[in-house]
Amino acid sequence: MQISKLPRVRLGEFPTPLQPLTNLSHALGGPRLFIKRDDLSGLGLGGNKLRKLEFALADAVERGATSVLTVGGVQSNHTRLTTAAANRLGLKTYLLLRGEKPDRATGNLLIDEILGAREIRFVPGLVQVTREKVSPAIDDAVRTWLEALQRQGETPYYIPNGCSAFHGAVGYAGCVLEIVEQLRALQDAPDAIVAACGTSSTQTGLIVGSALHTHNEVAVHGISVAGSSDDLEHRIAGQLREAWDTLGLAPPIPEDRILVHDVYVGEGYGRPTDAMREAVLLLARTEGIVLDPVYTGKAMAGLIDLVRSGHFGKRDAVVFLHTGGAPGLFAAEHLTLFQP
Numbered sequence: 411m412q413i414s415k416l417p418r419v420r421l422g423e424f425p426t427p428l429q430p431l432t433n434l435s436h437a438l439g440g441p442r443l444f445i446k447r448d449d450l451s452g453l454g455l456g457g458n459k460l461r462k463l464e465f466a467l468a469d470a471v472e473r474g475a476t477s478v479l480t481v482g483g484v485q486s487n488h489t490r491l492t493t494a495a496a497n498r499l500g501l502k503t504y505l506l507l508r509g510e511k512p513d514r515a516t517g518n519l520l521i522d523e524i525l526g527a528r529e530i531r532f533v534p535g536l537v538q539v540t541r542e543k544v545s546p547a548i549d550d551a552v553r554t555w556l557e558a559l560q561r562q563g564e565t566p567y568y569i570p571n572g573c574s575a576f577h578g579a580v581g582y583a584g585c586v587l588e589i590v591e592q593l594r595a596l597q598d599a600p601d602a603i604v605a606a607c608g609t610s611s612t613q614t615g616l617i618v619g620s621a622l623h624t625h626n627e628v629a630v631h632g633i634s635v636a637g638s639s640d641d642l643e644h645r646i647a648g649q650l651r652e653a654w655d656t657l658g659l660a661p662p663i664p665e666d667r668i669l670v671h672d673v674y675v676g677e678g679y680g681r682p683t684d685a686m687r688e689a690v691l692l693l694a695r696t697e698g699i700v701l702d703p704v705y706t707g708k709a710m711a712g713l714i715d716l717v718r719s720g721h722f723g724k725r726d727a728v729v730f731l732h733t734g735g736a737p738g739l740f741a742a743e744h745l746t747l748f749q750p
């Protein structure tokens with residue numbers, strides 16, 4: 411099955427720009443760094459989820475959905491973009507957010523409200539996380555809500571946190587093709603791509619794209635923002651098998667192409683680190699590009715450390731994927747992060 415023949419709705423402004431990070435490369439003493447601006451994908455303030463949602467929501471439309479139900483954290487970029495995309499397609503959105511309802515909506519939650527998500531429910535308390543499922547408590551709440559919506563005559567379409575692995579895989583395979591074509595126009599080619607890894611389907615897609623469009627020659631480095639390398643590499647291996655089987659492709663991708671670095675997480679998901687602060691400030695002050703504190707700030711901290719530790723050759727072309735998330739800077743808990 412060809413990815414270009416899969417049902418797809420147009421939501422984002424693609425191809426997103428690929429820009430050289432000349433000042434940052436100079437500040438770090440090489441390699442040749444580029445940034446792929448998926449934060450500029452447009453709709454709903456942009457971000458990586460739009461590439462996945464183009465496939466997920468095409469499936470929803472094909473199935474006659476009247477609404478979309480999805481899950482995420484209180485400061486989820488995914489729920490913001492799902493709500494924006496569903497609005498574009500005339501679908502209602504129901505959001506189930508992990509965490510306490512805050513007194514005041516800030517950051518992404520404020521935008522969820524501006525976009526008019528039909529109903530937002532909160533699941534407070536400790537939510538157990540297992541290797542295969544994001545959260546059993548959330549799964550129960552999702553099932554109950556979907557059944558209730560059906561009883562009300564709705565045809566709800568469920569999108570898991572960060573979109574399904576398959577939709578992430580096909581969405582991000584296309585991003586690699588864009589990078590290859592954009593660098594080819596400069597008579598260049600990518601050696602490595604570095605990106606934040608959360609639910610991991612972005613990375614799965616980048617690996618699929620590297621296999622399809624570069625014969626696995628481009629190394630994809632995922633910088634974990636939450637889980638351990640072992641867990642994420644295991645999850646990505648499963649997602650790759652699923653994508654490969656569904657697309658009917660052969661031969662399988664070698665497992666040594668799955669590279670996740672987990673030493674930049676710090677104390678946990680969303681918890682700031684000194685390296686993240688340094689990375690956000692360095693990119694902003696050398697290139698005028700703003701990252702976020704939860705995903706891209708930590709991913710950039712990883713890239714900077716890999717460069718400083720001599721991981722890349724001086725002439726390598728290394729592409730940093732800006733996956734968006736800047737609204738997280740304006741979340742109540744992050745407002746003082748960068749104050750002197």
Ligand SMILES: Cc1ncc(COP(=O)(O)O)c(C=O)c1O
Nearest residue numbers: 487608609610612705733734735
């Ligand atoms: C801004 C941003 N960057 C990166 C990621 C990670 O993407 P993925 O969940 O596909 O690993 C996410 C979502 O989780 C995100 O919101």
